[in-house]
Amino acid sequence: MDISTKNTEAPPPIPQPTATEQKRAAHGATRPGDRIFLGLSRGSGILLLVIMAAIAVFLTYRATLAISKDEGNFLTTSDWNTGATPPVFGIAVLAFGTIISSIIAMVIAVPIAVAIALFLTHYAPRKLSGPIAYVIDLLAAVPSIVYGLWGAMILVPNLTGLFGWLDAYLGWTGIFSWDGGAPRAMFTVGILLAIMILPIITNVSREVFRQVPQMHQEAALALGATRWEVIRMAVLPFGRSGVISASMLGLGRALGETMAVATVLSPDFIIHGSVLNPGGGTFAQNIASKFSEATEFGRDALIASGLVLFVITLLVNGAARAIIARRKEYSGANA
Amino acid sequence: MAKRIDVSGLTAYYGSHKAIEDISMTVEPRSVTAFIGPSGCGKSTFLRTLNRMHEVTPGGRVEGKVLLDDEDLYGTGIDPVSVRREVGMVFQRPNPFPTMSIFDNVAAGLKLNGSYKKSELQDIVEKSLKGANLWNEVKDRLNKPGSGLSGGQQQRLCIARAIAVEPKVLLMDEPCSALDPISTLAIEDLIGELKERFTIVIVTHNMQQAARVSDRTAFFNLAAVGQPGKLIEIDDTERIFSNPSVQATEDYISGRFG
Amino acid sequence: MSNAAVTEKRASTLRGARLPKWSPYAIAAGSVAVAVGIGLAAGLDSRVQLGLIAGLLFILGSYVIAARVEGRRQAKDRVATSLVWVAFLLAVVPLVSLVWTTIARGVKVLDVYFLTHSMGVVADSQPGGGIYHAILGSLEQVGLATLIAAPIGVLTAIYLVEYGRGNLARSVTFFVDVMTGIPSIVAGLFILSLMLMFDMQPFGFAGSLALAILMMPVVVRSTEEMLKLVPNELREASLALGVPKWRTILKVVLPTSLGGITTGIMLAIARIAGETAPVLLLVFGSKFINANPFEGAQASLPLYIYQQYGSGETPAYDRAWAASLTLIAFVMILNMVARGIARWKAPKTGR
Numbered sequence: 001m002d003i004s005t006k007n008t009e010a011p012p013p014i015p016q017p018t019a020t021e022q023k024r025a026a027h028g029a030t031r032p033g034d035r036i037f038l039g040l041s042r043g044s045g046i047l048l049l050v051i052m053a054a055i056a057v058f059l060t061y062r063a064t065l066a067i068s069k070d071e072g073n074f075l076t077t078s079d080w081n082t083g084a085t086p087p088v089f090g091i092a093v094l095a096f097g098t099i100i101s102s103i104i105a106m107v108i109a110v111p112i113a114v115a116i117a118l119f120l121t122h123y124a125p126r127k128l129s130g131p132i133a134y135v136i137d138l139l140a141a142v143p144s145i146v147y148g149l150w151g152a153m154i155l156v157p158n159l160t161g162l163f164g165w166l167d168a169y170l171g172w173t174g175i176f177s178w179d180g181g182a183p184r185a186m187f188t189v190g191i192l193l194a195i196m197i198l199p200i201i202t203n204v205s206r207e208v209f210r211q212v213p214q215m216h217q218e219a220a221l222a223l224g225a226t227r228w229e230v231i232r233m234a235v236l237p238f239g240r241s242g243v244i245s246a247s248m249l250g251l252g253r254a255l256g257e258t259m260a261v262a263t264v265l266s267p268d269f270i271i272h273g274s275v276l277n278p279g280g281g282t283f284a285q286n287i288a289s290k291f292s293e294a295t296e297f298g299r300d301a302l303i304a305s306g307l308v309l310f311v312i313t314l315l316v317n318g319a320a321r322a323i324i325a326r327r328k329e330y331s332g333a334n335a
Numbered sequence: 336m337a338k339r340i341d342v343s344g345l346t347a348y349y350g351s352h353k354a355i356e357d358i359s360m361t362v363e364p365r366s367v368t369a370f371i372g373p374s375g376c377g378k379s380t381f382l383r384t385l386n387r388m389h390e391v392t393p394g395g396r397v398e399g400k401v402l403l404d405d406e407d408l409y410g411t412g413i414d415p416v417s418v419r420r421e422v423g424m425v426f427q428r429p430n431p432f433p434t435m436s437i438f439d440n441v442a443a444g445l446k447l448n449g450s451y452k453k454s455e456l457q458d459i460v461e462k463s464l465k466g467a468n469l470w471n472e473v474k475d476r477l478n479k480p481g482s483g484l485s486g487g488q489q490q491r492l493c494i495a496r497a498i499a500v501e502p503k504v505l506l507m508d509e510p511c512s513a514l515d516p517i518s519t520l521a522i523e524d525l526i527g528e529l530k531e532r533f534t535i536v537i538v539t540h541n542m543q544q545a546a547r548v549s550d551r552t553a554f555f556n557l558a559a560v561g562q563p564g565k566l567i568e569i570d571d572t573e574r575i576f577s578n579p580s581v582q583a584t585e586d587y588i589s590g591r592f593g
Numbered sequence: 594m595s596n597a598a599v600t601e602k603r604a605s606t607l608r609g610a611r612l613p614k615w616s617p618y619a620i621a622a623g624s625v626a627v628a629v630g631i632g633l634a635a636g637l638d639s640r641v642q643l644g645l646i647a648g649l650l651f652i653l654g655s656y657v658i659a660a661r662v663e664g665r666r667q668a669k670d671r672v673a674t675s676l677v678w679v680a681f682l683l684a685v686v687p688l689v690s691l692v693w694t695t696i697a698r699g700v701k702v703l704d705v706y707f708l709t710h711s712m713g714v715v716a717d718s719q720p721g722g723g724i725y726h727a728i729l730g731s732l733e734q735v736g737l738a739t740l741i742a743a744p745i746g747v748l749t750a751i752y753l754v755e756y757g758r759g760n761l762a763r764s765v766t767f768f769v770d771v772m773t774g775i776p777s778i779v780a781g782l783f784i785l786s787l788m789l790m791f792d793m794q795p796f797g798f799a800g801s802l803a804l805a806i807l808m809m810p811v812v813v814r815s816t817e818e819m820l821k822l823v824p825n826e827l828r829e830a831s832l833a834l835g836v837p838k839w840r841t842i843l844k845v846v847l848p849t850s851l852g853g854i855t856t857g858i859m860l861a862i863a864r865i866a867g868e869t870a871p872v873l874l875l876v877f878g879s880k881f882i883n884a885n886p887f888e889g890a891q892a893s894l895p896l897y898i899y900q901q902y903g904s905g906e907t908p909a910y911d912r913a914w915a916a917s918l919t920l921i922a923f924v925m926i927l928n929m930v931a932r933g934i935a936r937w938k939a940p941k942t943g944r
Contacts, residue, residue: 037839041752044745045765048813051806052768055779058786115680123677126393134932139688141860141928143867145895146917149902150691153910161642195687202684215430219493221391223444223500224420226666228673233443237434249774256776258870259899284778284870291874296789306782310775317774406607416667417607447666 055310063304066297074304080269080290082298091305093269097186097280098309101261102254104190104275105197110247112194113201118231120202121209133206140199148263151192152184156264159183159191163276178276184266187275189282192260197250204249208242209235241323248320252313258284283309337364337534338404338421338503340385345399346563347377347384349392354380356563358399360553362504367526367535369545369572372555373587377564378538379427381555382506385536386422387415403503420448423502427509429489431481431496438477440492444500459499467495468525487518494525498533505529507537511544523548542588546576554584612662617675620658624650644686648679692921699918702911708919711892712880717904724916726882727897733886734797734876734893735866738804743858745805746812753813754820755842772810780806781871788875795877797886800893803871808861815857819850852938859931863924869895894920 067074069087077090116136120129160183167178216234225233267281267289281289287302294302340362347355355377362368370378383389384397387408401408408418431440441460445451451459460477464470469491473484481492490510497505507526511519526548529535539545545552553569568581579585628647655675660668707723715722749769753762780803788799823846831841847854872878877890878900894916901913 031837031839033839034837037842038752038756041748041756042761044748045752045757045761047745048749048765048772048809049768051809052772055775055783055806058783058790059779062786062789112680112684115677116684119677119681123674124681137932138925138928141863141867141924142691143869143895143920143924145867145869145898146695146921147691149898149913149917150694152902154690154694155687162645165642195684195691198684198688213430215426215428216432218388218391218424218426219430219432219496220443222386222388222419222424222426223447223496224416224418225444225447226416226670228670229447229666231673233432237432252774256774256778258776258778259895263899263902284776287778287782288870288873292877299785299789303782303786306779310779313774313776313779314771317771321770403607408607410608412608412611414607414611414667421607 059303059307059310062300063307066300066304069297070301078269078271080286080301082301083295087297087301089301091283091308093271094281094283094286094305095308096271098255098282098284098312100275100280101186101189101193101282102251104187105193105254106247106251108191108194109198109201109250110243113198113246113250114205114243116198116202117205117209118235120206122227122231122235133203136199136202140203144196144257145259145263147192147196148260151188151195151260152263155192156183156188159188163187166276174273176276177274181278182266183276184264184278185274185276186265186272186280189261189265190275192264193254193257196257196260197253200253201243201246201250204246205239205243208239208246212238241326245320245323248316248323252316252320255316256284256309256313257282258288261285262288337532339364339402340504340534340536341400341402341405342385343400343402345381345384345397345401347380347389347397348395350394352561353563355384355555356565358566360566360569362534362536363551364534365530365532366550367530367537367548368569369549369552370536370538370555371540371542371545371552371587372564372567373557374540375560375564376555376557378553378555379508380564381566382508382536382538383424385504385506386424387418388424390415420444420500421502422504422506423497423500424506425490425493425497425508425510428513429486429493431484431489431492433480433482435481436478437473437481437484437492440481441495441499443496448500460495463495463499464492466498466529467491468521468528469495485518487514487521490514490518490522491525494522494529498529502533504534504536507535509538509540512540519544542576546572552576554579554581554587556583556587612659616658617655617671620654621651624648624654644683648683651675652679695914695917695921698911698914701915703915703918707912707915711882713882715880717901717909718906720908720911722912724894724897724912724919726879727892727894727916728919729882729884730797730876730879730886730891731866731894733884734800734804734872734891735862737798737801737886738808738865739858739862741801742805742808742812742861746809746858746861747816747854749809749813750816750820751842751847753817755838755846769810769813772806773814775807776870777803777807777868778870778874780804781874784871785874795875795890796888797876797883797891799875800872800891801886803875804865804868807868807871808865811861811864812858815860816850816854819853819857820846822853823849852934856931856935856938859927859934863927863931866927867895867920867924869893869899872896873899894923 066082070089071086072079072088072090074090076092077088078092080089080093081087082089120133124132163178163183166176170176171178212235216238217230220230220233261282262285265281265285266278267285268279269281270279272279283305287306290298290302342361343359345355345358346353358381370382372378380389385401385408389395389397397409399409403421407413432443435443438460441463442456445456445459461470464473469488472488473492481489484492490513494510511522514522523544526535526537537548549572551569552572552575554567554575555564556567557564567583568575568579570580575584576588579588625647627650628643631646632643652672652675656668656672659671663671702720708728709725710721710723711726712722713726749765753766756762757765783806784799784803788795793799827845827849828841831845832838836844872893873896876893876896878896879890879892883889883891898913898916898920901909901916
């Protein structure tokens with residue numbers, strides 16, 4: 001094979017390759033150097049696939065070891081007694097807590113993140129928005145354990161007032177009733193998770209809003225729209241799917257967050273109706289908290305709960321990617 | 336209801352760069368005024384100062400006066416949002432809102448300005464689309480997205496959207512430059528009809544177009560790249576194209592430069 | 594309320610009644626004052642509450658005043674503006690507090706002694722001790738993880754960009770995306786399941802493996818982006834000179850995108866350096882200096898923070914904050930240097 005034909009295989013691979021081109025690429029490496037290099041790089045790709053498969057296989061295998069001996073129903077039991085004979089454990093509390101804390105986090109974080117993104121793209125003075133965006137980028141990199149430490153030492157003591165207030169005015173709903181215990185509850189976890197995922201959602205949303213074509217915004221302006229009306233007519237509709245996928249990425253992170261939850265929550269194995277009373281737990285937090293005292297069987301049980309978390313985050317992330325992919329097609333069709 | 340525009344001593348900046356300098360002119364109501372001139376001479380910038388769109392660009396600011404029937408658009412207490420409602424604009428590239436249907440695109444400006452009954456809204460949308468010579472082509476698919484139309488149709492949709500709010504003045508920034516000759520002809524015919532109701536100002540690169548559609552023509556030029564653009568002369572279109580009073584205009588029109 | 598603006602009649606269609614420029618500040622000041630007043634009257638002492646009340650008052654006040662003077666559309670616009678500002682300030686408070694407390698509390702015990710001593714003979718309830726063993730553990734674990742993940746990640750990206758066609762490339766792309774979303778604790782559980790299989794005790798390298806799993810997809814993604822930025826003309830120019838493809842990649846493509854790839858790897862290191870969960874499961878933590886990552890439990894900086902916090906003693910809290918400050922400083926410096934490289938080496942495209 002000569003050089004000029006190889007030229008045509010040069011990336012980036014945007015157009016769909018023809019069958020002959022694919023064939024050429026398959027045994028395109030005739031020189032030893034080319035063959036070794038292709039082997040190495042393709043091998044790395046394959047290794048990634050193997051790792052993913054291994055994660056699924058090994059987690060499932062260890063999980064079945066534990067679940068097969070579980071005397072309770074793994075999905076509906078709200079108890080975690082792996083040391084008892086026979087062992088009784090289930091993820092009901094963890095699933096509930098994981099979902100509740102993530103919902104709280106999303107409800108708080110998404111509107112605020114969208115507002116900050118709009119602030120950076122449409123409201124803030126230009127000189128300010130650049131540095132602020134940079135700082136938000138940096139904040140996305142703050143390790144979760146530091147958020148956890150801050151949450152436990154600073155956020156928790158500062159929430160008693162808010163909790164009392166919520167209890168006084170919204171306590172009748174049951175969801176916000178508070179018995180006056182330390183505010184190490186699901187609501188606290190939700191707030192902390194919201195603070196943690198705020199930078200990611202803000203960053204992605206900001207990118208999306210920045211890409212809104214100027215001409216649509218000018219069209220709205222020329223019709224006599226106020227700034228807010230421009231945003232409602234031209235910016236938000238265009239950015240909606242981007243914001244959704246940004247939120248899903250944030251959700252994925254909130255679902256799997258371990259240390260921040262483990263430091264802030266005071267867990268138990270009861271499903272609480274109120275988000276202000278301490279108790280409950282999340283998948284990741286439960287693994288971290290229970291791990292050090294767990295026997296080998298106990299660890300397998302924790303692995304089983306981790307498998308559920310794994311599947312949930314896969315679904316959420318998959319959905320986010322699908323939305324992003326759809327949006328690309330959509331905007332391409334419009335161009 | 337069309338209004339007269341009186342510009343005096345208008346200078347516009349991008350940051351510290353002076354884009355146009357000391358422009359004064361009068362635009363008569365119910366007429367078409369064309370702006371011609373080489374690229375970068377500031378004719379589009381000047382157009383955008385007439386509905387306060389220039390200041391939307393970062394660093395954009397304006398000195399001087401633009402009187403719309405004796406009221407200064409840049410006077411104190413003037414709300415740019417209200418200005419843009421009175422002075423509509425059509426852009427170079429057709430820009431219907433991609434997420435809205437044809438109907439919603441035309442109704443977009445109306446919905447901003449308060450509550451209309453459904454039937455009222457339908458009447459106005461129909462009237463505007465007819466006014467833009469688009470009704471027959473889209474009446475069966477008003478609920479389809481506007482982005483599905485051809486370029487020329489999209490541009491007429493944008494014109495319908497602009498005239499739906501009944502502006503006093505209609506600004507057009509090279510409305511045909513992205514269109515094929517047949518669509519261009521359709522828009523030019525439309526401009527001829529619209530001038531019965533509106534004061535129209537059109538920026539164009541196409542001198543035949545200026546000659547065809549406009550009553551008066553203004554020629555802009557700049558001394559050199561980086562220098563601010565200036566108004567060289569404004570006169571009846573016939574005179575500009577047959578017997579301009581400034582040599583530079585004649586050079587430009589006869590194709591000797593630019 | 595400003596009477597000057599109200600008295601101006603709507604004489605023309607262009608002249609909407611406008612609130613004076615200073616009105617948002619006045620409303621903001623008024624809201625804070627009223628909020629403090631309410632707080633004092635009702636005996637509230639939580640600043641969180643006062644802030645919420647002030648924010649609420651500000652938004653309500655803006656709407657009511659603007660609606661009366663300027664009309665409903667302008668009022669909505671003002672509310673949107675104030676909401677956006679309130680959201681921004683609301684978010685700034687915790688983030689500033691986080692950075693500020695970490696610095697303020699961290700400097701208390703952070704000194705050379707702290708950085709050069711372990712917790713070997715120090716009980717949690719005693720002051721003294723340090724993070725030398727944790728820094729050592731972190732550096733070894735993160736370093737080994739980088740040694741594994743960086744080459745695999747870069748090679749995978751090369752495969753995807755330079756060779757990738759067909760089903761294999763598509764599935765690699767898809768699973769890299771999937772891998773990005775793996776919670777760190779799940780990566781830890783995976784290695785744990787292997788260790789349970791072979792009946793192994795915690796050791797540093799096990800943590801490195803989990804961290805490497807977390808790092809790989811990040812490296813692949815960023816390297817891919819960088820390789821795609823290399824213009825095709827460069828590759829074609831080299832190939833047309835008769836240079837084999839692998840040498841073209843090594844000598845032309847990689848050097849061109851080296852800055853960007855380095856940035857990506859550094860950002861990935863910054864990300865895994867703060868990971869606690871897998872280290873907790875696999876390395877376990879230790880009070881002593883253990884320089885051998887292949888045998889015996891090791892400490893790590895994030896894990897150290899967690900365990901010091903967990904001990905619940907005041908001197909331990911101080912150490913946790915100081916360790917947090919060290920960790921944040923490390924991560925931030927990595928980030929800033931990485932972004933600096935990116936900016937410095939960035940291809941001059943009109944972004």
